[in-house]
Amino acid sequence: MVVCGDDGLARRLAAELRDVYRERVTLVAPATGGPEPSAGRWPGLLGRVPVARGRSQAGTRPADDALRLLDAVEPDEEVLAAAGVADAAALALVYEDDERNVRAALVARRLNPRLRLVIRLYNRKLGQHLEELLDQAALVAEPGIDLRELDSSTTVLSDADTAAPALAASAIAGTSKVVQADGLLLRAVERQPPGRGEVADPGLCTLALLSATTNDPTGSEGSELSGARGPQLLPDDRAVTAATGRGIVALEAVAHERPAQRGHGLAPVSFPVSSLFSRRLNWSLAGIVAAVAALAVGAWVTTGDHPLHAAYITLLDLFAINDPAVEEAPERKLLQILAGFVGLLLLPVLVAAALEGLGAFRTATALRRPPRRLSGHVVLLGLGKIGARVLARLRELGIPVVCVESDPEARGVALARRLHVPVVIGDVTDEGVLEAARIHRAHSLLAMTSSDTTNLEAALYARSVKPEVRVVMRLYDDDFATAVYRTLRAAHPTALTRSRSVTHLAAPAFAGAMMGRQILGAIPVERRVLLFAAVDVAGHPELEGRTITESFRPGAWRVIALDTAAPDDRRPDLATTPGDDPAQQPALVWDLHPGYVLKPQDRVVLAATRRGLAELLGRGAVRTPGA
Secondary structure, three states, rough: EEEEOHHHHHHHHHHHHHOOOOOOOEEOOOEEEOOOHHHHHHHHOOOOOOOOOEEEEEOOOEOOOOEEEEEEEOOOOHHHHHHHHHOOOOOOOOOOHHHHHHHHHHHHHHHOOOOEEEOOOOHHHHHHHHHHHHHHHHHHHHOOOOOHHHHOOOEEEEEHHHHHHHHHOOOOOOOEEEEEEEOEEEEEEEEEOOOOOOOOOOEEEEEEOOOOOOOOOOHHHHHHHHHHOOOOOOHHHHHHHOOOOEEEEEEEEEOOOOOOOOOOOOOOOOHHHHHHHHHHHHHHHHHHHHHHHHHHHHHHHHHHOOOOOOHHHHHHOOOOOOOOOOOOOHHHHHHHHHHHHHHHHHHHHHHHHHHHHHHHHHHHOOHHHHHHHHOEEEEEOOOOHHHHHHHHHHHOOOOOOOEEEEEOOOOHHHHHHHHEEEEEEEEOOOOOOOHHHHHHOEEEEEOOOOOOOHHHHHHHHHHOOOOOOEEEOOOOOHHHHHHHHHHHHHHHHOOOOEEOHHHHHHHHHHHHHHHHHHHHEEEOOOOOOEEEEEOOOOEEEEOOOHHHHHHHHHOOOOEEEEEEHHHHHHHOOOOOOOOOOOEEEEEEEEOOOOOEOOOOOOEEEEOHHHHHHHHHHHOOOOOOOOO
């Protein structure tokens, strides 16, 4: 296995392949690394190993029997050849630059047409066409090759898309974590397990037991280091019954999602009429309108004219275009004088309205300011590539959002402008920035910047303004997350605090794709991850010929859905929504009979731990579903 990257995802992925799947890995990365993690955090991920230097010779030093480090900045042909791509089974290109990943993928496909490629791309449209392009590149490199007989495949993943649903769900009370498979929404919720002697609802599938130490653990208290008191993934019925008082993550509901209609965005776009004028100007206009109406009524009563004619005369007096009422009755003279005075007051109000209206029209397609009476919203800090995906996910769910970003040219600012989401431009560490985002009325704070210290500072300041606000922080370092959680829990025991690492959420999906499996998604359970993968039954003795009940391995994997489509009609990518073609309609069934016997031609969806999926992949034929 070869992993090429320049940030924390590459190092986390290499550690995942080595420690979980027991694969021999070559990591191609610059020794200085990126901000997440820094070079000083390499030992925490890969062990205390020396890093080879010497870019020109592409020199390496074996870190251990399973890991080889190659110091290189650019994944050119020379570097890929030195990394052993020509003989590798899989290659992951996880650079932050999409163009660099695509260029390296074309070179790698030429070096090894049978190579399994996993590519990290932020551009969704580019990823949709990349697989066909790389298949054509394989035909050019090896004419006459039969792609259907190969184990090679191209999988395009986005760490932002993988982590965004979990990050958005963590910020919303009552919103469950979901994984989409063939239009099927697998919805997981946290709830209390049934007590002793009670029977769970029919069809309830327990995915995990939460930690016994706390209701909201993070850091090592919710990781694999917690031991028996930590989270337990895929427990059996006996363990669930014995765990009275511990929270559980359960599969609550499954529903088919209709394909999204084309031409519709994430949210309706409309002009913000309510913010056209300020409140003071609105009151001034209302007062003048009331005064004009009172003068018209007075003219109607005193003169006996028709109401419309009385209103017409009043407007003429208001704009000073009527003849003076010299020979009229005293009441008429008084009404004309009052109408002239109201006309004088109307002039500055009209000028102010014109100026404010012009400013509102100029900023209607730009950034909006948070409404004055906004409450119950989510404050999203950071509009980089992660923050932009989280913003899109929140708007899909209909959650009101106020964004805070220091860079006006950030990736997600254009998305916020298009969705008319209020944005506060400023450094969150400056006084008054979070107040401008209405943090004192917010429901939760999502700190998604790439700096752990900035996210922590924002969380602490938000808690000082509103102690009960829900806080979700993007923290990479597990030790740092542990210290932060314990401190915040001690200071605010009733408030909810969660930490999430994007690389921690994304690495299992990338690793599973490198092993030749279709990873549909991942659900975070505290600081552990539960994977959902599509697996062909053929070649796996743990599944083939066994019933649904017999195939269940507590703590490792569990069959939760069956693909009923014929092998020739199966969709290669179950993670996408089916189209309008009847042959592409959802074919997954989740309410399986426990006695159903799995056949070699079946394809199933598994909920599995990382180690469980690695053990399953280590036996039987490794074949990409749909290939």
